[in-house]
């Protein structure tokens with residue numbers, strides 16, 4: 001796992017209907033250190049997905065640079081794992097085949113890649129469902145597979161775009177706790193995007209508040225780990241930090 | 253399957269009336285053997301046909317009865333004509349379909365994936381699709397004469413276009429996120445094609461095949477009638493020349509059954525095995 | 536702005552076809568192709584002008600279109616009400632579905648021999664073939680459409696006070712409309728092919744006949760011209776009739792994605 005650095009990143013779209021340029025991201029600089037968990041929060045339309053898509057290499061930046069482990073990003077690649085909001089699992093592959101996809105692309109022979117896949121499926125707590133198709137899983141299980149698939153490829157950084165936004169509240173809490181557990185076990189470098197203030201504060205070491213395409217403020221989250229919802233929900237420090245972030249987001 | 257248990261619950265039904273009891277028996281039967289459900293509806297149709305034929309509403313030569321047709325069926329099988337013609341038709345259809353897919357799928361992938369290929373080829377594809385297979389027959393007859401080449405050409409031509417159209421549609425309907433996921437997991441161009449685009453387009457390709465076969469075998473019948481030297485279409489048209497309605501009706505029944513078998517024993521199961529399990533198609 | 540992009544679109548659509556035309560000219564000249572095998576564009580243009588001048592083209596096109604229009608209209612008018620009526624009851628539609636599938640499989644060309652026996656060569660037989668091609672497929676699709684309308688929609692309508700008639704016009708018919716349109720589209724595709732085939736066999740006027748007679752005299756320029764006319768007519772039917780129909784129903788309601 002390696003670090004991620006963004007310098008003076010900007011993105012301007014051309015809106016063909018309005019015949020106008022729209023600046024979605026303006027001069028954003030950000031650093032995620034090796035093994036760090038950073039969350040970006042901001043209101044809808046503030047440019048979160050745009051930033052993540054540029055880091056992932058899905059869209060080119062208009063200006064600025066993106067460095068992963070010191071190397072400039074050119075297009076998508078296995079050094080940056082992505083977990084999608086829409087889970088984006090291959091519907092024609094079983095859970096095992098989905099998680100083994102990255103290792104397969106690296107050219108590993110079948111027994112080896114299946115061993116890796118089984119390890120990460122177990123980490124996500126889904127060993128019993130390894131041979132099912134994504135269609136046959138619940139929303140929460142699908143997201144877990146998405147996380148396992150990205151991690152099984154040993155990326156330098158893990159990019160997550162509102163991965164838990166479309167699961168129910170109970171499942172979301174479980175998934176968040178599991179993600180912090182996995183993060184503590186494996187220590188991947190994570191950039192996590194969300195519009196949910198509680199989620200950002202619960203998960204991250206540092207929360208970046210984004211507003212209209214700019215970084216408004218960065219706040220360090222000094223809550224102890226492991227974090228659990230039943231403890232934190234009453235925790236004063238958690239409440240203060242959440243309140244602080246919420247203020248910023250609402251003022252944005 | 254639907255509510256079979258409720259309706260079939262014995263005391264209420266059998267007590268009510270013999271009609272209900274019969275219905276309940278039928279529902280239980282079809283629940284156990286679903287094939288029965290698609291056969292039984294033909295019983296009243298055949299019965300009605302029989303009655304009308306026996307009643308002599310129409311001249312017998314114009315409107316044969318079921319026994320006439322089954323007698324002809326037996327005699328044509330004994331003479332070996334029907335099996336031979338059937339084989340000819342099926343082989344032509346299979347060869348034509350295979351070739352049509354072999355051309356249509358790669359072409360569809362190319363047009364669906366490359367915008368340059370799309371710009372250059374799409375109008376031409378649309379134009380040739382519009383001309384339609386059967387309109388080619390006269391010039392094909394001049395080029396290749398009355399024979400296998402002409403018929404094969406027509407079937408390949410017919411099968412090809414629905415396959416192209418649906419492959420393009422399939423490639424286009426693969427969600428962007430799936431492509432991105434594959435790329436960020438390290439897939440190259442070729443892996444993207446084989447692991448994502450092709451399986452993603454598969455349900456549509458199957459639909460294309462199904463449509464293509466539907467058009468293709470009609471084209472085959474037409475070609476056999478017009479070009480024909482053998483085959484079911486030829487059998488029917490030859491009978492038309494001889495004024496033998498029995499053989500025409502027999503030919504129609506054979507065609508119907510043949511397609512039924514292909515559609516429900518081959519195409520539908522493939523569709524179920526892919527699209528439905530993956531949750532890509534509903535129903 | 537709008538008009539400009541429209542013109543540009545048309546031009547970029549026509550460019551590959553123009554390329555094809557150029558290729559045609561070049562190949563015919565370079566290889567000195569025998570006109571009995573394949574005509575040059577000049578000969579085809581000449582055939583076009585001639586058939587326009589002596590009125591044969593108008594006669595053939597008129598006959599073909601009249602047959603298709605009559606057969607299709609009759610079939611849709613009968614098939615849709617019948618399909619809706621049959622689809623209202625689950626038991627009835629379960630029972631009839633295999634029958635209609637069977638007959639829609641036979642639709643079109645397979646009826647040519649018996650139709651020509653029953654009605655003799657000519658108008659009646661061809662309209663019958665077209666009617667058959669459209670009728671069973673539209674009826675089957677309507678049946679399918681009505682019987683796959685979610686129960687909850689019917690219940691919702693009933694609990695909002697819809698009676699039998701209102702349920703029919705407000706729920707069943709619009710709910711089945713996408714299927715009906717699909718049925719018309721498929722049926723018309725089969726009918727158009729059936730028409731050409733039937734005209735080759737069973738008449739003395741119409742586009743199919745025009746092509747088939749030209750074959751007897753090795754008039755390839757007439758054949759190629761006829762093929763182009765058939766292609767253009769189908770494109771017109773597709774663009775001016777089928778596509779708008781589909782846009783107005785299926786795509787608008789988001790039931791399928793646009794091609």
Ligand SMILES: Nc1ncnc2c1ncn2[C@@H]1O[C@H](COP(=O)(O)OP(=O)(O)OP(=O)(O)O)[C@@H](O)[C@H]1O
Pocket residue numbers: 013014015022023024042043044045046047048049050051195
């Ligand atoms: N392809 C595009 N073309 C034009 N404008 C775009 C495009 N994609 C995004 N935008 C605009 O850029 C801005 C930022 O969009 P983005 O999707 O990054 O927001 P977001 O923060 O992810 O919002 P959400 O929380 O709703 O997902 C928005 O104003 C959006 O309208």
Ligand SMILES: [Mg+2]
Pocket residue numbers: 048049050
């Ligand atoms: Mg977003």
